[in-house]
Amino acid sequence: MSRKKDNQPAIKPAVVDKTYREAVALAEEASIYFRDQGLKDKTDLETVDRSIYVAESLRVSTRLMHAISWLMTQMAVEAGEITREDAAKSTNMLGGKDICLGEPDHSTENMPDAMLAMMAKSANIYERAMHLETLLTGKAKNGGKNPVARMILKLESEY
Secondary structure (H helix, E strand, C coil): CCCCCCCEECCCCCHHHEEEEEEEEHHHHHHHHHHCHHHHHHHHHCCCHHHHHHHHHHHHHHHHHHHHHHHHHHHHHCCCCCCCHHHCHEEEEECCCHHHHHHCCCCCCCCHHHHHHHHHHHHHHHHHHHHHHHHCCCCCCCCCCCCCHHHHHHHHHCC
């Protein structure tokens, strides 16, 4: 992790680890949902809503994979496997912001509750990773939309 002036990590490794574990658990939960109940939920939708469901399921997966990849990079830095400079290269930064932070193109009001929950949880994980990246780089990005999650992350990174 990058260091503050007192040589402490800018982000406590436990915060990265906790976020990583949550992201992996959600990826597993999403995989099970999309493979099982999600298939039934999707077939119960009208054609247009089915298309929205597919697009949003891809967005859920994209958010999780980008967040997990970035978090793994931060864990590799902490383990001494790569340097902070290598981690800061654009290829290792949190990607997919346009897709991951974008709003659905159409109404999601007909989405199953479980799908809406996956959408919200994956957005939260991605926004948390983005906030951590902002803390590390000091560069404000297209800020997350969840002020409570940002405040919790800030508190966790300080204490």
